[in-house]
Amino acid sequence: MALLGAGARRDMEIRRYPILAYALVPLAALVLQAWLPRVAGRYAWFDLPLVVTVYFALGRRSPIQGTLMGAAMGLFEDALTHHAIGVNGIAKTAVGFLAASVGIRIDVENHTIRLLLSFLLSLLSSVIVVFVSHFLLGLDLEWNWYTMLYTAIVNAVIALFLFPLLDRLQVRE
Amino acid sequence: MESFLVRYRNLLVLLSILLAQIIGLATQVHRTGEGRNTLDAGDLPSVRLIRLWANALVSPPEQMIHSTKMGAGWLWQNYIDLRNVRQQNGDLQKTIDRLRLEQAALLEDARQGERLQGLLKFQEKYIYKTVAAQAIGSSGSEQSRVVYIDKGSADGLARDMAVITPEGIVGKVRDVFPHTAQVLAIDDQTSGAGVILETTRIRGILRGNANGQPQIVDILADKRIQKGESVLTAGGDDIFPRGLAVGVVDQVVPDPDRDGFINITVTPAAHLDRLDEVLIITSTEPRFSEQQQQDIATSETEKKQEAAALAEQRKASEIMAERLPGLIDPNLPHDEQPLYDSSNPIQVARPPQALHPDRFTPGAVAAAAGAFSGDDSSVEKQKTTPEADSAPGADSATPPPAKPQPRPASPVKPAGTAAESKPNRSTGVESQPPAPPQDQPRRNP
Structure with a gap:
């Protein structure tokens, strides 16, 4: 894992995308996340907004942008559920911040690192959701650790294929 | 101070956003009387x-x-x-017709159920x-x-x-x-x-x-x-x-x-x-609902149409029966009905004569005297009838097949002879009626 100085890597490899990509890709992720479970049934173990959040946070290498994007995606996800708004928001805010912070320091072009990061951040997001719901808010919420694990694995696999596709959207200078 | 904000701006932004969301969450959750936290039923x-x-x-x-x-x-x-839509359409149409009638019956039951519930004040x-x-x-x-x-x-x-x-x-x-x-x-x-x-x-x-x-x-x-x-x-x-x-x-x-x-x-x-x-x-x-009411109306209309069609058919058949030559005249006695007329092209089917008659041949066994139990007078008359006396037993020689006999003209018979004129079901042999007067017309059976 190649470690660089934070400032050097950020200045060297900040990725830029068209404005439309910032709007349409998260929207597409939200729409597909809402629509695909109808096709996949009970095996919809994926979180596309999380994958997109991780991608943009890693690519932009800006913790503030990652935080904001994670918060927006999480809040929109919460708004589509019947749960309290903010649970996923907190989880994805933390994930966006961490992904951007890590992206400053490591080489995120490597597929193994992408796979591992997506897996770990997905698991972290699920843990934060459970922590906030069950311990912070004290709600009666049952959860299944296996489902979280499957979701993290599927998210990592999706990231492995989706990140190269999204890389094509970036603006080359 | 400025350097602090610049240096830790990422962390500050993160903390402020997290704090805002936590406060937002706190407003959406309330504690119940049982000490449990729950979300508000209605959103703010x-x-x-x-x-x-x-x-x-x-x-x-x-x-x-x-x-x-x-x-x-x-x-x-x-x-x-x-593919095969036309066939399916026809089948489904038949099913719809059948179900519509069944539905009308069921809805009638439902109506009755509602009335009964109203009586019981149960909704x-x-x-x-x-x-x-x-x-x-x-x-x-x-x-x-x-x-x-x-x-x-x-x-x-x-x-x-x-x-x-x-x-x-x-x-x-x-x-x-x-x-x-x-x-x-x-x-x-x-x-x-x-x-x-x-x-x-x-x-x-x-x-x-x-x-x-x-x-x-x-x-x-x-x-x-x-x-x-x-x-x-x-x-x-x-x-x-x-x-x-x-x-x-x-x-x-x-x-x-x-x-x-x-x-x-x-x-x-x-x-x-x-x-x-x-x-x-x-x-x-x-x-x-309006749709169900329409279905009821449609079903009732169909029922009425079916009843009307049946009545029409019945009426037509009665008219036809009146116009055709009758085979049964209510004014004539049974034996003189046109049905038995030899000129009638429609002949009553009779069993063919047996080549080798035996005791199972129709008409081979004479009426048993004991078959008329319950009517002593008729039994007595049977015993005194010469034909009955001379009738062979079950093991005797088979008599010749019964031939058409002349019938009395009058349909009214004495009560005591009613059983005699009927065929004996136990033996299949018809009792002999009294000889008709000579002036009565004779008809072929």
Whole structure:
């Protein structure tokens, strides 16, 4: 894992995308996340907004942008559920911040690192959701650790294929 | 100070956003009297606004995707996959005719049931008005099992309306937007529906578990509960009408938290994972819908038409019978009916004569004297009749086949001879009537 100085890597490899990509890709992720479970049934173990959040946070290498994007995606996800708004928001805010912070320091072009990061951040997001719901808010919420694990694995696999596709959207200078 | 803000701006932004969200969460949760935290049943205005925005952003693309999918399916079903449709159409039309008549009868029963309920001052909720909707999306979260449908308040939907499919119940309307609505499925952990086991009549509350399966909770252990037993709605929750299918018992497991209690996992009757079309019950008033009233009227009209057609046929046959030469004249005695006239082209069929008559040959056995028990006078007359006296026994030689005999002209016979004129059922031999007067016309049988 190649470690660089934070400032050097950020200045060297900040990725830029068209404005439309910032709007349409998260929207597409939200729409597909809402629509695909109808096709996949009970095996919809994926979180596309999380994958997109991780991608943009890693690519932009800006913790503030990652935080904001994670918060927006999480809040929109919460708004589509019947749960309290903010649970996923907190989880994805933390994930966006961490992904951007890590992206400053490591080489995120490597597929193994992408796979591992997506897996770990997905698991972290699920843990934060459970922590906030069950311990912070004290709600009666049952959860299944296996489902979280499957979701993290599927998210990592999706990231492995989706990140190269999204890389094509970036603006080359 | 400025350098501090610049240096830690990332962390400060993160903390401020997290803090804002935590405060927002705190406003949405309240503590119940039992000391448990729960979400507010109704959203705060600000929360509802966020949900409305999210819905407005996500629903149009979802509807577009759904419309595209439906359009492709429609194209396939209505233009490409149209084999044997004419035959199916004919069969279905016959089925509809039959079902319409059956439905009319059932609705009459329902009417009677309503009247009886009115007499008993007991009101049962019937489904009389539904709105069909398409499922266009979901929450996308494992922890929140909600479905979005493409009908909203503009279509008459409101909170807490029951959502069903022909297979079984789906859930209830939780939130309504102008053109979409959010349906909370029965496999969500926060849902609740009153249910009853069909055979054992045990009642319970249905809600989802962590694995996304509906289960009946808070039930005392009972060995009578078996896998495969049907689960129906109990009707006590003011949402689902009574008697709708919920599913079947899949598993009976002990409640891990309480001894003596069990949880019953239910396989839902509706395909909750792949919902397509659903029905929202918008009215459960005990009255007939316009469509049902139309069906009743149609069925009654058809019945009247059938009755009229039958009456017409009967009348035509009577007219035809009057115009045709009659074979039976009510004014003539039985033996002189035109039916037995030799000029009548329609002859009464008679059995052919046996080549080798035996005791089983019709007419071979004489009437048994004892066959007329219960009428002593007739028995006496039988005994005094010369033919009866001379009749051979069962083992005697077979007499020649009975030949047509002249019949008395008068249809009125003495009461004592009525039995004599009838064929003896036990032997098949007809008793000989008295000889007719010579001036009476003779007819061939």
